[in-house]
Amino acid sequence: MIEPEEGVPTILNLSEISEREREEEEKVVDIVREFGAENLIYCMQCGSCAAVCPLARVGFEWYNKKLIKALLLGLKEELLDDPTPWACVACNRCTEVCPRRVSPFEVMFAVRRMMVEEFAIPTLAIEGLRALYEYGHAVYMTGREARKKVGLPEKPPSTDSDEKALKDLKTILRNTKLAELGLIPMND
Amino acid sequence: MIADVVKNESKNEGKLKYGLFLGCNIPFNRPDVEQAMRKIFPALGVEIDDLMGQSCCPTWGTMPSIDIVAWCAVAARNLCLGEEKGIDLMTACNSCYGSLNEARHKMLTNPDILKSVNDILSKIGKKYEGRAKCRHVAWVLYKDVGLERIKESIKYTLDDITIAVQPGCHFLWPSEVYPDKEEDPFNPKVLRELCEVLGAEAPYYSKLVDCCGMGALRSTDPEKSFTLVKEKLECIKEELDADLIVTTCSSCLIQLDDAQERLRKSGKLNFSIPVLHYVQLLALCMGFDPEQVAGISVTPRDEIIDKIINKR
Ligand code: SF4
Ligand code: SF4
Numbered sequence: 001m002i003e004p005e006e007g008v009p010t011i012l013n014l015s016e017i018s019e020r021e022r023e024e025e026e027k028v029v030d031i032v033r034e035f036g037a038e039n040l041i042y043c044m045q046c047g048s049c050a051a052v053c054p055l056a057r058v059g060f061e062w063y064n065k066k067l068i069k070a071l072l073l074g075l076k077e078e079l080l081d082d083p084t085p086w087a088c089v090a091c092n093r094c095t096e097v098c099p100r101r102v103s104p105f106e107v108m109f110a111v112r113r114m115m116v117e118e119f120a121i122p123t124l125a126i127e128g129l130r131a132l133y134e135y136g137h138a139v140y141m142t143g144r145e146a147r148k149k150v151g152l153p154e155k156p157p158s159t160d161s162d163e164k165a166l167k168d169l170k171t172i173l174r175n176t177k178l179a180e181l182g183l184i185p186m187n188d
Numbered sequence: 189m190i191a192d193v194v195k196n197e198s199k200n201e202g203k204l205k206y207g208l209f210l211g212c213n214i215p216f217n218r219p220d221v222e223q224a225m226r227k228i229f230p231a232l233g234v235e236i237d238d239l240m241g242q243s244c245c246p247t248w249g250t251m252p253s254i255d256i257v258a259w260c261a262v263a264a265r266n267l268c269l270g271e272e273k274g275i276d277l278m279t280a281c282n283s284c285y286g287s288l289n290e291a292r293h294k295m296l297t298n299p300d301i302l303k304s305v306n307d308i309l310s311k312i313g314k315k316y317e318g319r320a321k322c323r324h325v326a327w328v329l330y331k332d333v334g335l336e337r338i339k340e341s342i343k344y345t346l347d348d349i350t351i352a353v354q355p356g357c358h359f360l361w362p363s364e365v366y367p368d369k370e371e372d373p374f375n376p377k378v379l380r381e382l383c384e385v386l387g388a389e390a391p392y393y394s395k396l397v398d399c400c401g402m403g404a405l406r407s408t409d410p411e412k413s414f415t416l417v418k419e420k421l422e423c424i425k426e427e428l429d430a431d432l433i434v435t436t437c438s439s440c441l442i443q444l445d446d447a448q449e450r451l452r453k454s455g456k457l458n459f460s461i462p463v464l465h466y467v468q469l470l471a472l473c474m475g476f477d478p479e480q481v482a483g484i485s486v487t488p489r490d491e492i493i494d495k496i497i498n499k500r
Contacts, residue, residue: 036256054399058412087408090248090286091357091399095364096373103362112253121253124407128249132262136243138250143216150223150480156215157238165241168312172265175308176258178251 286358356437
């Protein structure tokens, strides 16, 4: 291995870690491609996506370009504890500028989906899923007074006031991967 | 594929009618935005359908983070509510606009996804044909209603008011999935023109397309989120000295309004700029009751509303 020149700060040596993890049975690249990031192998590390990414701007560790490099090198364990994919605002600035049609946004979300399988999912996300299943809305139902104050009926014309629609939504959710994962109780 | 998409468009057959897609933030956190839409659209000749039974779009932290087919299935049930009535949806929330249109794009460009979705939907007796889409209220106002009609409909004009516009991410990118597109999504003009037609100045500023830091970023790391919004607000103050911030996104509205107050309270910001969603600004200019169409905010709005209505 080439020793870094004197004065160069020690950095995370991605290649070395990837060496270690190459043995893993299922390649992480294949997992994330399966989860929606099909085009990640076309990344040429140009950095356009990082230049426009708000996460890179405020100093998140595994912003789009760096995350893609890590995945291509086969890293997985190092990524599972990191919150960066869950901070992605899905703005798709990166998708817009990528010259290789990678859609780094899809990579971020594919990693989220991989993390979900390993139960590396933030509590807030679980709360959101639970609320979606229970009410059909991902926010807490706190706004009744505010609705009345501005002259609206207490309930919006949503699953909140339509039992049949809520039942339909639950049926849909029970027929998706959410049910297989068992992250939230999903009673009738 | 693109040809198929066009062929599949919903036909509104001359009359302007849309399903009002509310999402979660607007009906529960900012119902004054909902009320503003319920006032302005009928007055502008746009009929609204309630889309009874609609749900969360689904937003990014929920099904899109779990599985693509699951995401598309929830979106498709919402889209079906419009499709069954032969109308498109419209929303004032950029997250809904993004999630629904990205899901639709996936279903229209990947037959396997659409088939899996329709297998699931068949369990509730529904099928998504790919016709109904979700429009953004700003585009409906800009293209369908038109600037002329907006101009004719207003009672108060915004003379001597400088607006900093905040279109928000999912109004712009990825442009490929949206039914309406800015000529240059990194230099958007639509919201500026919509503000200018009310008589205001709405100049360019260097952080115009920057992220407000809301959503996943704020729930994951509030500190970093406030850094972004602070930079944006300071830029708006320094470059424009704006009287008002106007956005087309309910998340940006909440962030710019609420985080601003938090920054002030912690001594990190020493000025205050009121924030409105565009539909609220238009409702005020059309003369609707400020209590109903703009009554909920953290950063004070009274002064600017007074200035608009009473010309003080
Ligand atoms: S813009 Fe595309 S090609 Fe360039 S680094 Fe990002 S993902 Fe890779
Ligand atoms: S979608 Fe996510 S990764 Fe892409 S630019 Fe936005 S925050 Fe960054």
